Amino acid sequence: MDWFLIFSNALAAAVGLETVIFALAAIGLNVHFGYTGLLNFGQAGFLAVAGYGLAICVATFQLPTLVGVAVGLLGAVVLALLLGAPTLRLRADYLAIVTIAAAEIVRLVFRSVTLSEYTGGSDGLGRFAEGFYSINPISPGSYGLGPLDFNERQTWVLSVGWTLVGLSCLLVFLLMRSPWGRVLKAIREDEDAVRSLGKNVYGYKLQSLVLGGVLGSLAGFMTAWGNAVVQPDNFSTETTFYAYTIVILGGAARVFGPVVGAAIFWALLSFTDNALNQAKSAGYIPEALLSTVQVGQVRLMLVGLGLMALMIFRPQGLFGDRRELALDAR
Amino acid sequence: MPADLTKSERAVSPTRYKDAAMQALAGVDPVPGAKKPDPILVADGVTRRFGGLTAVDVDHVEIQRGSITALIGPNGAGKSTFFNLLTGFDKPDDGTWTFNGVSLSGVPPHRVARRGMVRTFQLTKALSRLTVMQNMLLGATGQKGESFLRAIFPPIWRAQERANTARAEELLGRFRLDTKRDDFAGTMSGGQRKLLEMARALMVGPEMVMLDEPMAGVNPALTQSLLGHVKSLREEGMTVLFVEHDMDMVRDISDWVLVMAQGRIIAEGPPEQIMANEAVIDAYLGGHHDAPLDAPEDAPLRDEASSRRKDPEATR
Incomplete structure (x- = not known):
C-alpha cells in the first residue's frame, strides 16, 4: 500500500474544488441554521439557480460572464424572498418543508425535457466557462506545494474559490460580532422574546435567508466554473445534506467551522476511498468480502461511522463549545 | 417624566408616584369598566374566541397612568390571552384598544414594544446561548448596528454600543446581576432569569411594563427583591400591569386590582376592597x-x- 499517495490525495481533496464548493455552501447554511436557527433544507436550490443562471446566460444566450454572474446572484436573492416571504411568519418547520420541495422543483425544472432547449435537460450545459478561464492570469504550468500538484486552470479555480471562501468568512465574522448578528442569534434562541424587545423578527429572518442564499450561490458559480459544466444532478438534495453534515462537523455558529468541516469531510472521503482501493489491490481484502464497485458505498459507510462517533463524543462539532450545547434545553 | 426628578427630589419623596397613583385612584368608582382620571391604556370590546370557547371578552377597561395594576383570576380566566392581545402577540376577533391615545389594533408586537409597551413572559424567555450582557444589549432601541449594511462598519455603531453597555451595566447593578455579566443566560437560576427579563425589558425604555406572572417559580427571598424592583418601576414614572396568583404580593404592591374570570372583567377596585368582595373571595381567593x-x-x-x-x- 502506498501510504504517501493515500495521504497526498487526502490533502489534495482537503484544498480541492469540492472542499471550496461545500465550504461556501456550508458558510451560507451556517448563517441560516447555525446563527439564525432557520431550517433551510434547500441549499442545493441556491447553488442550482446560480450555476444555471450563469450557464444559461453565457451558453444559451451568449451574454458576457459578468451578466451571468449578476443573473445568478439575483436568482438567489429572488429564490430566498420567494421561499421566505410566505413561510418565515410561520413555525420553523414550514420553512424546512418548503425549502426541500423548492430545491427539488428547481432541479427538476432544469432537468425537464420541455426546457432542454435552454437548459440542456439531464445532460446539462457546457461551453460557458471560457470567459472565466480567459482572464486566468496564471501562465500554463504546474503549481503546487509538497505533494500537491495543480495545473494552471485548477490553480485559477482554486485561487478564486479560496478567495471567495476567505471573503465570505470575513463578512460573516464582521456581521456576527455586530448588533445585527446579535439579533440573529437571539432569534435562534427565542423569537418571541426578540419581538417583545421591539425587533422586526420577520425582516431579520428574511435578511438572513437572503445572505445565506447569496453565499450559497457563490458555491453554485464555483461548481459551474470548476467542472466547466452544469448538470441538474450536481444539485440534488444530497448536496444540502453534505452541507449540513459539514456545518455540524465543524461546529454550528462558528466562523471557520464550515471551512474546516468541508476540508475534513472531503479529506476523509478521499482517504477511505484510496485506502480501501489500495488495500484491495494489495490483496488485504478478498473480492468475496468487498467487490470493487462496493468500495464507493463502503467508504460512505465508514465516513458515516466516523461522524456518528463525532456526534457521540463531541456533539458540539470540532469548534463548538460544549457548555453552549448543555444549555439547549430551555 | 422620571428623568425630571432629581436625586434630591426623590430623596424627599421616595413614594411620590405611589402617593400620586393612590390619590388619582381614590375617587374612582370600583365597578368593572370604571373610568380612570388619566388612562394610559384603554381597551374596548376586545374578544378572542378559540373555536367555541370565548377566551377573552372584555367590554371596557382602563389602566391608570403611573399606577401598579394587578390582573388576577383563576387559571384559564384569559389573563395571558388578554396580555397577548394587548401586546400584539395574538390577534383578537373583535375590539379596539389605545395606548397613549393611539390605536394599537393590528399593530405587530415589535411596533407595540417600540411605542413603549414592553412585556415579559410567564415562561421566562432568557436567550440561553447569549451572555447576560448580550441579552441586555438586545433590548436597546434605535441601534445603528442592527441594520445589515451599517453592521459591517463598526466605527458607525461603536460609540452607541458603548453607551448602551454602560446603561446595561447600571441596570444589571441595580438588579444585582453585574457579577453574571459574561455568563450565558442559560446558566442562571429561574429567579435570576426573571430578574434578567425585567432588566432587559427596561433597556427598551418603556412607558408601560406588562409582567406576566413575574413571581412564578421564584423563591421567597428573591420575591422580596422582585417586589422592590416592581415598586421602583412606578417610582420612576412607569405604569405596571401584572398578572399574579400570589394574593399577598398583590395586596402588597398593587394600587388597583382587576379580576378576570371566564374572559370577563368581573370586578375591579383597590386591593383591600377586592379582598373583601364576597364573590371574589368565594370564587378566587379561597384556600x-x-x-x-x-x-x-x-x-x-x-x-x-x-x-x-x-x-x-x-x-x-
Missing part, C-alpha cells in the same frame, strides 16, 4: 383558588384543607 371549586376530584383535598384550617396543630 383553593387555583382550581375550579366544583371539581369533584378535588373534594378530598378540600376536606383535608378545611379540617387543617380548623386544627392548626395538625399542620405542624
Whole structure:
C-alpha cells in the first residue's frame, strides 16, 4: 500500500474544488441554521439557480460572464424572498418543508425535457466557462506545494474559490460580532422574546435567508466554473445534506467551522476511498468480502461511522463549545 | 417624566408616584369598566374566541397612568390571552384598544414594544446561548448596528454600543446581576432569569411594563427583591400591569386590582376592597383558588384543607 499517495490525495481533496464548493455552501447554511436557527433544507436550490443562471446566460444566450454572474446572484436573492416571504411568519418547520420541495422543483425544472432547449435537460450545459478561464492570469504550468500538484486552470479555480471562501468568512465574522448578528442569534434562541424587545423578527429572518442564499450561490458559480459544466444532478438534495453534515462537523455558529468541516469531510472521503482501493489491490481484502464497485458505498459507510462517533463524543462539532450545547434545553 | 426628578427630589419623596397613583385612584368608582382620571391604556370590546370557547371578552377597561395594576383570576380566566392581545402577540376577533391615545389594533408586537409597551413572559424567555450582557444589549432601541449594511462598519455603531453597555451595566447593578455579566443566560437560576427579563425589558425604555406572572417559580427571598424592583418601576414614572396568583404580593404592591374570570372583567377596585368582595373571595381567593371549586376530584383535598384550617396543630 502506498501510504504517501493515500495521504497526498487526502490533502489534495482537503484544498480541492469540492472542499471550496461545500465550504461556501456550508458558510451560507451556517448563517441560516447555525446563527439564525432557520431550517433551510434547500441549499442545493441556491447553488442550482446560480450555476444555471450563469450557464444559461453565457451558453444559451451568449451574454458576457459578468451578466451571468449578476443573473445568478439575483436568482438567489429572488429564490430566498420567494421561499421566505410566505413561510418565515410561520413555525420553523414550514420553512424546512418548503425549502426541500423548492430545491427539488428547481432541479427538476432544469432537468425537464420541455426546457432542454435552454437548459440542456439531464445532460446539462457546457461551453460557458471560457470567459472565466480567459482572464486566468496564471501562465500554463504546474503549481503546487509538497505533494500537491495543480495545473494552471485548477490553480485559477482554486485561487478564486479560496478567495471567495476567505471573503465570505470575513463578512460573516464582521456581521456576527455586530448588533445585527446579535439579533440573529437571539432569534435562534427565542423569537418571541426578540419581538417583545421591539425587533422586526420577520425582516431579520428574511435578511438572513437572503445572505445565506447569496453565499450559497457563490458555491453554485464555483461548481459551474470548476467542472466547466452544469448538470441538474450536481444539485440534488444530497448536496444540502453534505452541507449540513459539514456545518455540524465543524461546529454550528462558528466562523471557520464550515471551512474546516468541508476540508475534513472531503479529506476523509478521499482517504477511505484510496485506502480501501489500495488495500484491495494489495490483496488485504478478498473480492468475496468487498467487490470493487462496493468500495464507493463502503467508504460512505465508514465516513458515516466516523461522524456518528463525532456526534457521540463531541456533539458540539470540532469548534463548538460544549457548555453552549448543555444549555439547549430551555 | 422620571428623568425630571432629581436625586434630591426623590430623596424627599421616595413614594411620590405611589402617593400620586393612590390619590388619582381614590375617587374612582370600583365597578368593572370604571373610568380612570388619566388612562394610559384603554381597551374596548376586545374578544378572542378559540373555536367555541370565548377566551377573552372584555367590554371596557382602563389602566391608570403611573399606577401598579394587578390582573388576577383563576387559571384559564384569559389573563395571558388578554396580555397577548394587548401586546400584539395574538390577534383578537373583535375590539379596539389605545395606548397613549393611539390605536394599537393590528399593530405587530415589535411596533407595540417600540411605542413603549414592553412585556415579559410567564415562561421566562432568557436567550440561553447569549451572555447576560448580550441579552441586555438586545433590548436597546434605535441601534445603528442592527441594520445589515451599517453592521459591517463598526466605527458607525461603536460609540452607541458603548453607551448602551454602560446603561446595561447600571441596570444589571441595580438588579444585582453585574457579577453574571459574561455568563450565558442559560446558566442562571429561574429567579435570576426573571430578574434578567425585567432588566432587559427596561433597556427598551418603556412607558408601560406588562409582567406576566413575574413571581412564578421564584423563591421567597428573591420575591422580596422582585417586589422592590416592581415598586421602583412606578417610582420612576412607569405604569405596571401584572398578572399574579400570589394574593399577598398583590395586596402588597398593587394600587388597583382587576379580576378576570371566564374572559370577563368581573370586578375591579383597590386591593383591600377586592379582598373583601364576597364573590371574589368565594370564587378566587379561597384556600383553593387555583382550581375550579366544583371539581369533584378535588373534594378530598378540600376536606383535608378545611379540617387543617380548623386544627392548626395538625399542620405542624
